[in-house]
Structure formats: structure tokens, C-alpha cells
Amino acid sequence: xxxxxxxxxxxxxxxxxxxxxxxxxxxxxxxxxxxxxxxxxxxxxxxxxxxxxxxxxxxxxxxxxxxxxxxxxxxxxxxxxxxxxxxxxxxxxxxxxxxxxxxxxxxxxxxxxxx
Amino acid sequence: xxxxxxxxxxxxxxxxxxxxxxxxxxxxxxxxxxxxxxxxxxxxxxxxxxxxxxxxxxxxxxxxxxxxxxxxxxxxxxxxxxxxxxxxxxxxxxxxxxxxxxxxxxxxxxxxxx
Numbered sequence: 001x002x003x004x005x006x007x008x009x010x011x012x013x014x015x016x017x018x019x020x021x022x023x024x025x026x027x028x029x030x031x032x033x034x035x036x037x038x039x040x041x042x043x044x045x046x047x048x049x050x051x052x053x054x055x056x057x058x059x060x061x062x063x064x065x066x067x068x069x070x071x072x073x074x075x076x077x078x079x080x081x082x083x084x085x086x087x088x089x090x091x092x093x094x095x096x097x098x099x100x101x102x103x104x105x106x107x108x109x110x111x112x113x114x115x
Numbered sequence: 116x117x118x119x120x121x122x123x124x125x126x127x128x129x130x131x132x133x134x135x136x137x138x139x140x141x142x143x144x145x146x147x148x149x150x151x152x153x154x155x156x157x158x159x160x161x162x163x164x165x166x167x168x169x170x171x172x173x174x175x176x177x178x179x180x181x182x183x184x185x186x187x188x189x190x191x192x193x194x195x196x197x198x199x200x201x202x203x204x205x206x207x208x209x210x211x212x213x214x215x216x217x218x219x220x221x222x223x224x225x226x227x228x229x
Contacts, residue, residue, distance in 0.1 A: 004158070031215060043159070043205060043219040056216055091158060098215045101147030101166035106159040 002026040006092050006107035013082055014115055021077045021110045023092030032075045033093040033104060034067065036060070043091065049075065050098065079112075087114045117142045117208050121220035128227055134178075134193040136223045138206030141187065148189040149207045149217065150180055159205065165189060176200070201227045 005024045013019045025032050034046040047057040049067050066078045075094075079086055089111050093104040122137040140146055147166050151159040163174025170182040180191045189206060203224045207217040 006158075033216070035217070042221050043207075043217075045216040045218065048216055058216075093159075095215060101149075101164060101209060102215060103149065103161045103164055104215070104217060105161070106151070108156070108158040 002105075004092055004094055004105050004107035006090075006110050008110060009108065010111045010113070012113045012115060015084055016081055019079050019082055019112065021079075021090050021092075021112070023075045023077075023107055024073050025075055025092070025094030026096075026105055027073070029094035029096050029105070031055075031095045031098050031102075032067075032069070033095075034077045035091045035093065035106075036088040037091065037109075038085075038088040046077075055098075082112075082114045084114050086112060088112060117146065117210055117218045119206050119208050119218055119220035121204075121206050121223050123223055124221065125224050125226065128196045128225070130198055130227055130229055131195050134191070134196045134200065134225065136191040136204050136206075136225065138180075138189045138191065138220060139187050140189060140206070140208045142208060142210055144210050146208045146210055148180075148182060149209075150174065150178070150189075150191050151205045151207060152176075153203045153205065153222075155202075162191070162204075196225075196227045198227050198229070201225055 007022045032049045037043045047061045048055045089109045091109045093106045095102045095104045118141045120139045149164045150162040165182045173179045206220040
């Protein structure tokens with residue numbers, strides 16, 4: 001069964017540094033998402049992306065964050081000038097369509113630790 | 116705005132016992148409802164979903180859930196728990212006409228003991 005893959009599985013970064021989290025969505029999917037889960041808290045929506053544009057973003061997704069689909073297979077989340085509170089598990093997801101309750105398929109996540 | 120409440124952050128059952136994980140949602144428009152499972156060190160795996168039609172939906176691993184509009188609930192059940200069901204379970208909602216973002220509940224950690 002096709003999978004969403006995320007790299008790295010664990011990223012340790014000094015506060016203030018930039019970090020890029022990488023995702024390879026399922027190949028025929030057109031809609032891409034990032035979520036995060038701070039330890040002990042809910043999974044939170046960050047951003048959705050379609051046709052090389054952000055379609056929706058949450059209040060969390062401020063100017064510190066950006067997303068990109070640099071080629072036909074990768075989908076990245078960049079966090080500039082990381083803060084301690086950015087430490088979390090970041091999940092990438094993709095879906096074939098958008099409407100009608102299309103299910104999202106998740107990767108195994110990247111655990112980001114900011115020191 | 117949509118929201119999801121999962122009653123019980125931890126549920127413990129005996130192997131072979133009924134599993135019941137509770138989920139209530141709030142939505143001003145017809146919701147789409149999902150249950151996801153997360154095993155240790157893994158991502159979220161879709162168990163089942165409700166979009167329209169039959170209100171009792173069956174998913175993988177013997178789980179099912181019933182959409183009850185009058186109670187705004189979407190509880191997850193399994194008649195007989197297996198040790199392998201031990202995991203964290205998340206209920207989530209998205210809405211028609213939205214960009215398909217998922218709003219998650221806080222999760223319920225299921226423990227299964229012999």
C-alpha cells in the first residue's frame with residue numbers, strides 16, 4: 001500500500017536555527033497538509049496546500065513557517081529561527097481529493113527537538 | 116467552528132472485553148467524521164470514516180462506529196479487544212465546503228490487559 005514518507009524521523013536543532021522537514025506524499029495525491037503535536041497535546045492543523053498554493057492555514061502558521069513543493073514528489077515545511085516551543089512531532093499528510101470527506105493519509109512524523 | 120471532545124484520556128479493558136471509545140463533536144454544518152489510530156512511534160492510520168449514508172460504519176481490525184446526529188456522537192466500538200489493539204485513538208472532524216482540514220480530539224489511550 002502506498003505510504004507517506006517523512007524524513008528525518010528525528011531532528012535536533014539549536015534555537016534560532018532554520019530547519020526543513022521533508023515529506024514525500026502518495027504519488028497520485030493532490031492535496032497536502034502539515035500538522036503538529038506538541039507532547040501531551042492535541043494534533044493541530046498547520047496548513048493545507050494545493051496546486052502550488054496554500055489553501056488554508058491556522059493561526060499557528062505565522063511568518064516563521066513556509067511550505068514548498070520544490071519538485072514533483074517532495075513537500076517541505078520550513079521553520080525559520082526556531083523557538084523552544086516549536087519542539088513537537090510534525091506530521092505530513094496527503095489526500096487524493098478535497099471534498100466529500102476524503103481521508104488523509106499520514107506519515108510517521110518527524111520529532112523536532114529544539115535545544 | 117468545529118470541535119471534538121473525547122471522553123476519557125485513558126481506557127483500560129481486559130482482552131476479549133468490549134471496547135468503547137467516546138467521541139462527541141460540535142459542528143454547525145454536516146460533518147465528516149474519522150477515527151485514526153496511532154501505534155507507538157508510528158503515524159496516524161485511518162480506522163474508519165463517516166461521510167454520508169449509512170450511519171453505522173465498519174473499519175479495519177474489527178472496529179465500527181455509529182454516527183448519531185441527535186447526540187452529536189461518533190463512538191468507536193469493538194466487540195472483543197485484542198492485545199494488539201493497545202494504541203492511542205483519535206477522533207477527528209472535517210466539514211463540507213472546507214479545505215478538508217482535520218480537527219482532532221485529544222486522543223484516548225487504550226490499554227488491553229490479559
